[in-house]
Amino acid sequence: TSKVVTIGEIVxxxxxxxxxxxxxxxxxxIGPFPSGAPAIFIDQLARQGHPCAMVSxxxxxxxxxxxxxxxRKDGVDVSAIxxxxxxxxxxxxxxxxESGDRDFVFNIRHSANGHIGLTPExxxxxxxxxxxxVMGSSLSSPAIIEAVLFALDEIKGRGGxxxxxxxxxxxxxxxxxxxxxxxxxxxxxxLFLPSGxxxxxxxxxxxxxxxxxxxxxxxxxxxxxKHGSAGARYVSADEDISAPGxxxxxxxxxxxxxxxxxxxxxxxxxxxxxxxxxxxxNAAGALAVTKKGPMEGVSSTDQLDxxxxxxxxxx
Ligand code: ATP
Numbered sequence: 001t002s003k004v005v006t007i008g009e010i011v012x013x014x015x016x017x018x019x020x021x022x023x024x025x026x027x028x029x030i031g032p033f034p035s036g037a038p039a040i041f042i043d044q045l046a047r048q049g050h051p052c053a054m055v056s057x058x059x060x061x062x063x064x065x066x067x068x069x070x071x072r073k074d075g076v077d078v079s080a081i082x083x084x085x086x087x088x089x090x091x092x093x094x095x096x097x098e099s100g101d102r103d104f105v106f107n108i109r110h111s112a113n114g115h116i117g118l119t120p121e122x123x124x125x126x127x128x129x130x131x132x133x134v135m136g137s138s139l140s141s142p143a144i145i146e147a148v149l150f151a152l153d154e155i156k157g158r159g160g161x162x163x164x165x166x167x168x169x170x171x172x173x174x175x176x177x178x179x180x181x182x183x184x185x186x187x188x189x190x191l192f193l194p195s196g197x198x199x200x201x202x203x204x205x206x207x208x209x210x211x212x213x214x215x216x217x218x219x220x221x222x223x224x225x226k227h228g229s230a231g232a233r234y235v236s237a238d239e240d241i242s243a244p245g246x247x248x249x250x251x252x253x254x255x256x257x258x259x260x261x262x263x264x265x266x267x268x269x270x271x272x273x274x275x276x277x278x279x280x281x282n283a284a285g286a287l288a289v290t291k292k293g294p295m296e297g298v299s300s301t302d303q304l305d306x307x308x309x310x311x312x313x314x315x
Contacts, residue, residue, distance in 0.1 A: 002130025002160060002269060003077075004045055007055040007122070007147050008038030008138030009090055009113040010081070012063040013254070013294050016095035022103045023093060033293035034067045035092065037135045037167050040255045044262035044284065044298045045133075046075035050269065053077035053125040055147065057112045063089035064112065070295070080121040087112035094254075109140065117143040118150060126151045129160065131269060133261075134185050136166035136178075145181040152188045161269075163191040165261045166198045190221045191268060193261045199225060224264055224278070226257055231282050234274045243278040246286035246311045255294040260285035263304070283308050 012032035020027070034043075042054045054076055058064025060083050067089070072078045090111035095103045126132075132148075132155045139145050152162055164185050173179055186192065186202055192215065194202065203211035212223060212235050222236040231245035263284035267277025283304050288297035299307070 004052040004131045005125050005129035006038040006042050006133045008135050009036040010039045010056045010058050010067045011036045011090035011092050014093050019096045019098050034070045035294040037137050037258050040258035040295045041262045042076050043074050044259045047298050047300045048266035050266045055080040055122040057082040057084050057115045059087045059089040059112045060085050061089050080125040084112045084115050118147050126154055132162045134164045136168050136182050139178050139181045156188055161190045162188050163265050164189040165193040192220050192223045195226045234278050241275050245282050248286045248290050250289040252292045253289050256285040256288040259288035280304055
């Protein structure tokens with residue numbers, strides 16, 4: 001099995017206990033929870049028993065060590081997670097409104113994540129990897145973009161593969177270098193994992209069917225469309241498979257896409273049948289939303305087996 005590497009942000013998430021508007025008064029909070037989309041992805045991949053490493057940077061503080069210890073315990077190679085003496089670990093404060101919208105206070109751009117780059121340790125894990133997973137949301141600084149594009153060229157040059165989850169929030173496209181980087185990553189992607197809405201941002205096409213045809217025509221091996229609680233769809237040149245989601249009670253939606261993606265990538269790299277990989281990924285996404293905290297809903301292969309054996313797919 002080829003070792004997977006991902007490059008991107010580590011943060012802690014601190015959540016408001018009660019819904020309401022913003023943080024302009026003292027409120028009850030819970031956390032810190034380990035977080036960051038690529039961190040959740042790589043933790044879930046490790047829980048599938050797949051060899052993997054993360055390139056990132058944290059401060060020499062409790063929030064950083066909380067994340068490193070958690071990833072290490074779950075089996076991630078943390079040798080390329082730099083601990084920076086003069087920087088602070090990233091954080092995100094989140095509060096839900098009654099409407100379901102969220103208010104955030106972020107400390108990410110000016111956190112230790114701003115020091116992610118091609119250290120000797122990063123080059124070493126990239127040299128040992130056979131697969132790169134890219135989170136679009138991580139392409140937020142010139143140094144991360146440089147590291148991701150370097151890893152992409154290196155790994156593809158050796159005959160390795162690339163998966164890409166755009167994971168875009170609209171406010172991010174304000175960073176002009178990001179749009180160009182997303183397109184460069186897509187050009188090197190084998191397995192593309194957008195949500196239904198994101199697909200059309202990457203194709204010059206009027207609808208989903210035309211967009212899928214166009215992207216497959218450009219050389220992508222497969223596209224997996226995430227449809228939230230409705231499940232997911234796998235499309236390649238010769239297969240088109242839809243799989244319903246599982247019925248669960250949603251407690252916290254953060255991390256579902258990352259757990260889904262990691263489980264699908266693990267199945268795909270292990271040569272599982274796409275229908276089986278899709279079923280397991282849907283199960284992982286469903287389990288992810290049942291726990292409060294972005295990384296608290298990760299699941300091992302045994303937990304997925306038990307859940308699938310007892311769960312009820314939505315008709
Ligand atoms: P994220 O909010 O993590 O960025 P995303 O937009 O990338 O998520 P979603 O489509 O929201 O991805 O979720 C990914 C997968 O998780 C879905 O395809 C589905 O399998 C599962 N999932 C998400 N929400 C639910 C839910 N409420 N009930 C059951 N399964 C869910």
